[in-house]
Amino acid sequence: MSVSLLEVESLGWNVDQKDILRDISFGIAEGEFVGLIGPNGAGKSSLMRCLYRVNRPTAGRVLLKGADIWRQSAKESAKRTAVILQEAGDHFGLTVREIVALGLTPHKRLFERDTWEEKVRIKEILQQNDLYALRYQRFSQLSGGEKQRVMLARAIVQQPEFLIMDEPTNHLDIHYQISVLRKVKTLGVTVLASFHDLNLAAAFCDRLLVMEQGRLIAQGTPQAVMNEDLLGSIFATCAIVDKHPLHGNPRISYAYHE
Amino acid sequence: MPTMNSLVLNQSLSLKAARAPVVGLLILLSCIFAINFGSAEISLQEVIKALYASMGGETDISLVKQRIVWELRVPRVLLALLCGAGLSVAGAVLQNVTRNPLADPYLFGISSGASFGAVIVLAAMGAGNAMLAQYGVTVGAFVGSVLSVLLVISLAGTGVQVERMILAGVAVSFMFSAGTSLVLYSSDPQVVASLLFWTLGSFTAATWESLLLPSIVILIVMMIFIGYSRPLKAILAGDENAQALGLDVSRMRIGMLVLCSLLTATLVANCGGIGFVGLMIPHIVRRLMWREGGNVLIVSAILGGVFMVWVDVLARTLITSNELPIGVITAAIGSLFFLLVLRKRGWTE
Numbered sequence: 001m002s003v004s005l006l007e008v009e010s011l012g013w014n015v016d017q018k019d020i021l022r023d024i025s026f027g028i029a030e031g032e033f034v035g036l037i038g039p040n041g042a043g044k045s046s047l048m049r050c051l052y053r054v055n056r057p058t059a060g061r062v063l064l065k066g067a068d069i070w071r072q073s074a075k076e077s078a079k080r081t082a083v084i085l086q087e088a089g090d091h092f093g094l095t096v097r098e099i100v101a102l103g104l105t106p107h108k109r110l111f112e113r114d115t116w117e118e119k120v121r122i123k124e125i126l127q128q129n130d131l132y133a134l135r136y137q138r139f140s141q142l143s144g145g146e147k148q149r150v151m152l153a154r155a156i157v158q159q160p161e162f163l164i165m166d167e168p169t170n171h172l173d174i175h176y177q178i179s180v181l182r183k184v185k186t187l188g189v190t191v192l193a194s195f196h197d198l199n200l201a202a203a204f205c206d207r208l209l210v211m212e213q214g215r216l217i218a219q220g221t222p223q224a225v226m227n228e229d230l231l232g233s234i235f236a237t238c239a240i241v242d243k244h245p246l247h248g249n250p251r252i253s254y255a256y257h258e
Numbered sequence: 259m260p261t262m263n264s265l266v267l268n269q270s271l272s273l274k275a276a277r278a279p280v281v282g283l284l285i286l287l288s289c290i291f292a293i294n295f296g297s298a299e300i301s302l303q304e305v306i307k308a309l310y311a312s313m314g315g316e317t318d319i320s321l322v323k324q325r326i327v328w329e330l331r332v333p334r335v336l337l338a339l340l341c342g343a344g345l346s347v348a349g350a351v352l353q354n355v356t357r358n359p360l361a362d363p364y365l366f367g368i369s370s371g372a373s374f375g376a377v378i379v380l381a382a383m384g385a386g387n388a389m390l391a392q393y394g395v396t397v398g399a400f401v402g403s404v405l406s407v408l409l410v411i412s413l414a415g416t417g418v419q420v421e422r423m424i425l426a427g428v429a430v431s432f433m434f435s436a437g438t439s440l441v442l443y444s445s446d447p448q449v450v451a452s453l454l455f456w457t458l459g460s461f462t463a464a465t466w467e468s469l470l471l472p473s474i475v476i477l478i479v480m481m482i483f484i485g486y487s488r489p490l491k492a493i494l495a496g497d498e499n500a501q502a503l504g505l506d507v508s509r510m511r512i513g514m515l516v517l518c519s520l521l522t523a524t525l526v527a528n529c530g531g532i533g534f535v536g537l538m539i540p541h542i543v544r545r546l547m548w549r550e551g552g553n554v555l556i557v558s559a560i561l562g563g564v565f566m567v568w569v570d571v572l573a574r575t576l577i578t579s580n581e582l583p584i585g586v587i588t589a590a591i592g593s594l595f596f597l598l599v600l601r602k603r604g605w606t607e
Contacts, residue, residue, distance in 0.1 A: 049498075052501070052502050053501060053502075054498055054501050054502075073504075073506075074501060074504045074505060074506050075504035075505075076504075077504070078502060078503055078504030079504070081502075082502070083498075083499075083502035085496075085498060085499060085502070087496075088496075088499075089495060089496035089499060091494055091495055091496075092354075092357050092359075092494040093494075093544055094491070094494055094495070098491065099495065102488075102491065102492050102495060102503060103503075104488075105488055105489065105492045105503040105504060105505070106503055106504035108488055110485040110486060110488075111484070111485045112488075158503075
């Protein structure tokens with residue numbers, strides 16, 4: 001295993017004396033694509049919020065490249081970690097280009113303006129993500145797929161080493177589900193993404209983390225983790241798991257009818 | 259490498275550069291025309307002569323006319339310019355940090371807090387020393403607005419939630435308005451007349467000395483806002499997104515609120531309560547320049563300043579015998595404007 005980029009050490013988080021996350025430890029190696037799966041309410045989003053400095057852990061540490069992210073400024077941490085949220089918000093009338101350019105925010109001091117190179121780079125990123133024709137559209141007028149591309153383009157402008165995605169394929173049609181994940185894979189950045197679609201998670205992730213009731217209960221390659229027992233015990237679903245004919249990772253066929 | 263992309267960008271930049279002189283000319287012409295209007299008949303030519311004379315030039319303008327222009331009208335127009343610019347910028351910033359299109363200095367009780375403070379000081383001092391009253395009222399307005407902001411922040415909950423902040427602002431605003439009304443009701447008629455000044459707004463008290471404090475405050479606060487343009491835009495993406503972009507959202511929200519209250523308090527102390535400008539101008543600006551990607555704050559300041567100069571002209575000329583309060587005109591124009599705009603499709607997006 002190569003160098004560890006992210007190291008989470010016995011992390012815990014509670015709200016009003018109630019434990020939401022308990023004793024979570026895992027590492028993510030540089031360049032890895034890691035999926036976070038688990039039923040609704042397992043604490044996936046809460047855990048991710050601890051990694052991008054919204055939820056302050058009540059126990060344990062989060063180390064990015066050996067440095068505790070809660071001992072550095074929000075800005076310092078945002079230079080390395082970009083986030084694509086599930087709910088993008090309406091952005092109060094900002095245009096596509098303005099939102100994509102916001103990716104520069106953590107890299108800029110007060111009064112500092114966009115440089116020439118940055119403007120050209122933003123334009124190229126807009127073009128590469130099929131957003132150039134939409135650059136003056138207001139965010140609220142875009143479709144779900146377009147919004148997701150805008151958020152991805154913003155994350156690319158941010159030039160992170162670590163990318164966190166909360167349900168990146170939510171609300172997307174199958175074409176965009178696949179194209180967003182393919183695109184992220186080509187970026188070569190370390191990724192932690194939560195998934196509800198277990199087939200997508202198994203197909204794209206190098207490793208999976210499985211959560212249940214605020215705990216990390218399993219981690220490993222899709223082959224090691226994804227099996228009929230797990231689906232039965234954690235997701236309370238009956239399914240057959242076999243080898244996908246195209247990519248060889250586990251394929252889940254759900255038993256929809258009794 | 260000079261790609262096609264960089265060439266296209268170059269073109270749009272030179273277009274932007276050409277706008278600055280045009281805008282400068284608009285402000286200058288507005289001010290000169292505004293100086294021209296007033297109860298004493300002074301022609302445009304005489305205005306220019308008087309200005310030239312005041313700069314130390316030799317002209318045949320009478321001393322009386324020169325003094326009217328230089329000591330009464332010029333400070334008045336400049337105060338209107340400052341007031342319009344300051345209120346518009348405060349409105350634009352508050353709209354950003356709360357992500358609420360209705361936010362303006364009034365919504366958070368800043369204006370009513372400042373009015374209340376000013377009115378208390380005026381009522382307590384009566385029609386005493388004018389010089390002392392000027393400073394007392396400024397201090398009173400400032401204390402009142404800081405009090406209202408502290409109340410709003412303390413009620414806004416942990417993490418300074420936007421919704422609670424707005425509700426708290428509305429409540430605080432009504433509370434101080436009630437206080438102002440109470441003071442007005444229990445004061446003697448002579449004091450009431452001068453107290454009404456604070457609730458309706460006017461630029462008649464403008465002198466060169468009274469311009470100093472507002473100019474300094476506006477310049478400093480404006481500079482800070484412009485420095486924070488990027489974070490102020492990022493906060494529009496939502497609290498969690500802004501946090502992920504490296505902003506300390508609650509601290510920034512409180513800081514901006516305090517700066518806006520400083521700005522508003524200084525203006526209310528000098529011009530009284532003038533509503534609707536902080537709400538209307540940023541709206542128009544966002545509407546006009548959403549494709550340009552320029553700085554909403556700077557354009558709001560310019561447009562707001564010019565707008566206020568012309569509102570003051572209306573106040574002086576609409577009825578011949580008397581002056582209308584500024585706040586009455588801005589509220590009338592503002593509400594009509596919103597009614598018209600709401601009829602058009604797409605505004606609420």
